[in-house]
Amino acid sequence: MTLRLILLCLIGAFAMPSAAQDRLPPAPYAYQQLKDPAQEARAKALMEELRCLVCQGQSIADSDAPLAGDMRHEVRSKIAAGESPAEIKTWLVARYGNWVSYDPPFDGATALLWFGPLLFLALGGWLAFGRFRRGASDDEEEAA
Amino acid sequence: MKNRWVLFVPLAIMGLLFGAFVYRLVTPAETLIQSQWINKPMPLFDLPPATAGVEGLKSNQLADGRPRLVNVFASWCIPCRAEAPQLEALKAAGVPIDGIAIRDRPEDVAMFLREYGNPFDRIGSDMQSSVQIALGSSGVPETFLIDGKGIIREQIQGVILADQVPEIVAKLEAMK
Amino acid sequence: MIAELGLALLWIAAALACLSLVAGTLFLRGGAKDLAALVRPASVAQGVLTAVAFGLLIALFVRSDMSVELVARNSNSLKPMIFKVAGTWGNHEGSMLLWLMILSLSGGLIAIFEKRLREDTLVATLATQAALSLGFFAFLLFSSNPFKRLPVAPPDGQGLNPLLQDIGLAFHPPTLYVGYVGLSVAFSFAVGALITREIGPAFARAMRPWVLGSWIFLTLGITAGSYWAYYELGWGGWWFWDPVENVSLVPWLAGAALLHSVAVTATRNALRAWTVMLAVIGFSMSMVGTFIVRSGLLTSVHSFAVDPERGTFLLALMAIYIGGALTLFALRAGSVAEGKKFALLSREGSLVINNLLLTTILALVLLGTLYPIVAEAMGEKISVGPPYYNKVAGPLALILCLVMVAGPLLSWRKDDGKRLWSRLPLAIFAGAVVLFGLVLFGGKVGILPLLGMTVAGVVAVASLAPLWGRNLRRTPLPTWGMVVAHFGVAVCLAGMGAESAFIKERLVAAAPGEVIKIGDFAVKFDGVRPVAGPNYTAIEGTLVATTSSGSSFTMRPEARTFPGLMGAAPVETNEAALLTRPGGQLYAVLGQPVANDDGSSGRYQIRLWWKPLVWWIWLGGALIAIGAALSLLGRAQLLNVWRARRARKSGERFAP
Numbered sequence: 008m009t010l011r012l013i014l015l016c017l018i019g020a021f022a023m024p025s026a027a028q029d030r031l032p033p034a035p036y037a038y039q040q041l042k043d044p045a046q047e048a049r050a051k052a053l054m055e056e057l058r059c060l061v062c063q064g065q066s067i068a069d070s071d072a073p074l075a076g077d078m079r080h081e082v083r084s085k086i087a088a089g090e091s092p093a094e095i096k097t098w099l100v101a102r103y104g105n106w107v108s109y110d111p112p113f114d115g116a117t118a119l120l121w122f123g124p125l126l127f128l129a130l131g132g133w134l135a136f137g138r139f140r141r142g143a144s145d146d147e148e149e150a151a
Numbered sequence: 152m153k154n155r156w157v158l159f160v161p162l163a164i165m166g167l168l169f170g171a172f173v174y175r176l177v178t179p180a181e182t183l184i185q186s187q188w189i190n191k192p193m194p195l196f197d198l199p200p201a202t203a204g205v206e207g208l209k210s211n212q213l214a215d216g217r218p219r220l221v222n223v224f225a226s227w228c229i230p231c232r233a234e235a236p237q238l239e240a241l242k243a244a245g246v247p248i249d250g251i252a253i254r255d256r257p258e259d260v261a262m263f264l265r266e267y268g269n270p271f272d273r274i275g276s277d278m279q280s281s282v283q284i285a286l287g288s289s290g291v292p293e294t295f296l297i298d299g300k301g302i303i304r305e306q307i308q309g310v311i312l313a314d315q316v317p318e319i320v321a322k323l324e325a326m327k
Numbered sequence: 328m329i330a331e332l333g334l335a336l337l338w339i340a341a342a343l344a345c346l347s348l349v350a351g352t353l354f355l356r357g358g359a360k361d362l363a364a365l366v367r368p369a370s371v372a373q374g375v376l377t378a379v380a381f382g383l384l385i386a387l388f389v390r391s392d393m394s395v396e397l398v399a400r401n402s403n404s405l406k407p408m409i410f411k412v413a414g415t416w417g418n419h420e421g422s423m424l425l426w427l428m429i430l431s432l433s434g435g436l437i438a439i440f441e442k443r444l445r446e447d448t449l450v451a452t453l454a455t456q457a458a459l460s461l462g463f464f465a466f467l468l469f470s471s472n473p474f475k476r477l478p479v480a481p482p483d484g485q486g487l488n489p490l491l492q493d494i495g496l497a498f499h500p501p502t503l504y505v506g507y508v509g510l511s512v513a514f515s516f517a518v519g520a521l522i523t524r525e526i527g528p529a530f531a532r533a534m535r536p537w538v539l540g541s542w543i544f545l546t547l548g549i550t551a552g553s554y555w556a557y558y559e560l561g562w563g564g565w566w567f568w569d570p571v572e573n574v575s576l577v578p579w580l581a582g583a584a585l586l587h588s589v590a591v592t593a594t595r596n597a598l599r600a601w602t603v604m605l606a607v608i609g610f611s612m613s614m615v616g617t618f619i620v621r622s623g624l625l626t627s628v629h630s631f632a633v634d635p636e637r638g639t640f641l642l643a644l645m646a647i648y649i650g651g652a653l654t655l656f657a658l659r660a661g662s663v664a665e666g667k668k669f670a671l672l673s674r675e676g677s678l679v680i681n682n683l684l685l686t687t688i689l690a691l692v693l694l695g696t697l698y699p700i701v702a703e704a705m706g707e708k709i710s711v712g713p714p715y716y717n718k719v720a721g722p723l724a725l726i727l728c729l730v731m732v733a734g735p736l737l738s739w740r741k742d743d744g745k746r747l748w749s750r751l752p753l754a755i756f757a758g759a760v761v762l763f764g765l766v767l768f769g770g771k772v773g774i775l776p777l778l779g780m781t782v783a784g785v786v787a788v789a790s791l792a793p794l795w796g797r798n799l800r801r802t803p804l805p806t807w808g809m810v811v812a813h814f815g816v817a818v819c820l821a822g823m824g825a826e827s828a829f830i831k832e833r834l835v836a837a838a839p840g841e842v843i844k845i846g847d848f849a850v851k852f853d854g855v856r857p858v859a860g861p862n863y864t865a866i867e868g869t870l871v872a873t874t875s876s877g878s879s880f881t882m883r884p885e886a887r888t889f890p891g892l893m894g895a896a897p898v899e900t901n902e903a904a905l906l907t908r909p910g911g912q913l914y915a916v917l918g919q920p921v922a923n924d925d926g927s928s929g930r931y932q933i934r935l936w937w938k939p940l941v942w943w944i945w946l947g948g949a950l951i952a953i954g955a956a957l958s959l960l961g962r963a964q965l966l967n968v969w970r971a972r973r974a975r976k977s978g979e980r981f982a983p
Contacts, residue, residue, distance in 0.1 A: 158661055165649055168615070168693070168697070169642070171704075173642070175624050176624075176638055176639055176642065179623075180703070
């Protein structure tokens with residue numbers, strides 16, 4: 008068990024971009040924009056939403072890691088081939104799970120995430136201002 | 152004052168926050184990103200040979216009725232070297248193993264095979280990680296257990312350890 | 328010798344904190360007056376000793392004393408002197424000592440300068456501050472000792488991360504820490520007031536300068552940090568909603584709400600429970616932030632080294648402090664006597680809405696940052712990033728800005744809609760002009776940047792409205808402060824919107840002599856040459872950018888390589904070249920060499936961005952800080968005394 012942990016740590020360490028690097032040049036579309044500005048804009052918007060798999064919290068648009076470059080190549084190639092950003096995102100999420108998208112999904116597990124702030128605001132508003140409707144006799148100090 | 156219970160709301164929220172902290176301290180985060188492309192068919196691909204003297208790898212070659220392993224590796228991946236004896240042991244146990252070399256030059260693959268042995272039947276060259284991405288793999292080394300019909304059944308991330316070899320052989324037997 | 332002295336001073340300071348706490352507690356429970364007299368000097372002494380200890384740590388780094396473990400792990404004799412000094416706080420233990428120093432010095436300064444507050448409230452405040460210090464002293468002394476010696480001193484140190492060898496970044500932590508830890512004073516005043524049940528204008532007046540002061544530093548620290556990330560990380564982003572960024576923003580949001588709320592409590596004796604709660608929340612969020620960053624809870628490019636054991640210690644401390652303070656709040660805030668009532672449409676009403684919105688945004692930033700943990704407990708692995716925050720925090724922030732438009736124009740206690748409406752036409756007109764301009768001429772603009780720039784236009788004009796029709800020379804400084812700060816928000820918002828909407832990007836594998844067109848510029852790549860720095864080698868590219876009007880500018884981006892120290896791998900970084908123009912910034916990065924199809928080399932990956940009005944973001948941040956500083960100055964006792972003296976003198980000689 009310990010040995011596995013050590014090896015996993017080693018792997019983790021060596022997966023870092025600054026260490027054991029491959030010697031190949033980046034994929035063609037890693038650092039090259041698509042010719043059509045509208046396609047490039049769609050690709051760029053999608054790349055900024057996709058998470059780099061081997062980085063410490065960066066999108067693939069912001070990373071120099073080779074795998075991030077390869078993913079940019081995939082995204083741009085697919086956009087150039089006519090796929091929509093939604094299709095590409097679905098394709099990637101099918102392979103890596105929702106973790107790879109910085110836009111959290113809308114499902115049971117994330118209901119609290121999406122509705123929480125609104126509920127918080129509504130509850131706070133009701134508590135803070137309920138007394139305005141009730142009128143004179145209430146204490147004006149009402150915390151959220 | 153009416154609604155004094157309201158004043159306990161901040162404390163209650165703090166309690167929830169601390170719950171999350173305690174949870175995370177007790178069960179540390181899993182840092183590896185696991186593939187979600189499990190129990191799904193192998194993606195279609197046709198990879199050229201990774202180096203002279205080996206065959207390239209086509210996806211339709213992986214559905215010939217024999218459960219097999221696909222090992223994603225690279226010559227520049229230092230932990231991959233630690234895996235070589237285990238792969239040899241698996242080959243000796245009769246497990247078919249195919250390799251996919253990620254972002255690797257032919258001469259580097261050749262040197263790797265010379266130094267650490269070649270347990271692979273075929274080795275495909277994936278220069279732009281496209282098959283790696285299609286598999287949901289996020290690093291090297293990783294090994295995929297494929298059943299006879301070409302369906303991916305399991306992903307092992309990291310180096311295969313000696314005590315895992317019998318387990319893997321057994322799992323592949325069960326898939327027959 | 329120095330290290331041992333430093334450690335000894337810390338132990339003595341911790342003992343003094345203990346003394347303050349015990350003496351204060353005994354006094355408050357009906358003890359003798361002499362006990363109270365102990366607390367002030369003890370707080371001052373604690374502050375001084377901790378400061379001296381920190382100075383000694385700096386001395387160890389300056390001398391590159393490798394027998395001290397911290398220096399050996401984080402410094403190197405080859406580092407430039409200023410980064411040796413900055414290395415003192417560029418690590419967990421050193422920054423924790425910095426935290427403690429500010430905590431202790433703040434207690435000492437309260438003891439010296441606070442003279443108007445009722446004695447028992449002051450003692451309770453100082454005792455609370457001492458209690459906070461004691462916990463962090465324990466943390467430092469028992470699990471994060473900065474003065475620990477190594478049995479055998481290595482020949483040289485392991486050096487600082489080259490990414491951190493930067494002036495801006497060197498001074499970003501102390502600035503932020505003064506902000507975070509300065510909020511502890513607000514926390515202590517609030518708890519002190521709760522303990523002695525003196526929750527009124529007096530404690531708010533005592534607390535106000537501290538809130539403003541620490542918030543100014545937080546604003547400057549976050550602004551500087553954003554600018555640093557922008558030019559250092561090489562992709563031109565200025566905010567990533569990274570967990571560590573988020574935990575720095577949360578106390579800032581609490582502080583922003585608090586500084587408005589405390590002003591109302593100080594002058595109008597209203598919003599008292601809000602003020603107390605926000606004061607407690609502010610420092611609580613500072614502590615939560617430091618916990619998240621140091622415990623390895625979340626991955627981030629910013630994180631310190633991971634240590635769950637330290638995390639547990641901090642969690643226990645926080646449970647005591649935050650749990651204690653919030654329980655006290657729940658039990659005592661309700662017993663405050665009724666204050667004066669006010670209508671919804673009034674200055675107080677708008678400030679309640681302001682508090683509510685800021686608190687909601689604070690809650691959602693925290694929720695988004697921690698939600699991956701919650702989701703994992705439910706079995707799902709997710710990531711929460713800019714798309715979430717843009718969709719949820721964005722609209723709320725815009726609504727808040729609109730409240731900011733109306734608020735300063737409303738009367739206290741009660742106002743009516745028609746009067747408010749009559750003061751707004753110019754601001755609304757400005758917003759309409761921006762909106763129609765963008766829709767007609769802006770091309771494809773996203774909805775959030777579009778609304779952002781429109782609201783910025785409204786806010787810019789409305790923020791100047793309080794000055795309308797006044798004698799500007801006699802307008803009090805706090806009013807100027809409000810105007811400048813709110814105007815700064817508009818500037819910042821406009822910069823964010825313009826950059827998001829109109830940014831242009833070019834990625835080119837350029838050969839020397841090639842010209843790249845971007846925005847109004849023709850950028851000629853003139854090739855590369857090798858250069859050497861104090862502890863790195865680099866490839867420097869030369870780019871000549873020419874505008875359509877003929878002006879020419881040279882930009883020199885670099886790709887640097889820092890050799891790995893003591894066997895570590897070399898680290899490569901990018902130094903972007905920035906060209907600041909009135910309309911925005913041109914941002915250039917030199918990438919890797921690119922081989923041609925025929926195998927020959929000579930081409931280089933060049934990344935260029937034209938970012939319209941991007942520097943308005945940090946100008947806005949600076950203006951916000953300046954506005955808050957003006958407000959602070961406007962209330963400084965010393966300044967008022969000086970002004971009164973000046974007025975008397977000139978009154979004798981001239982008729983004003």
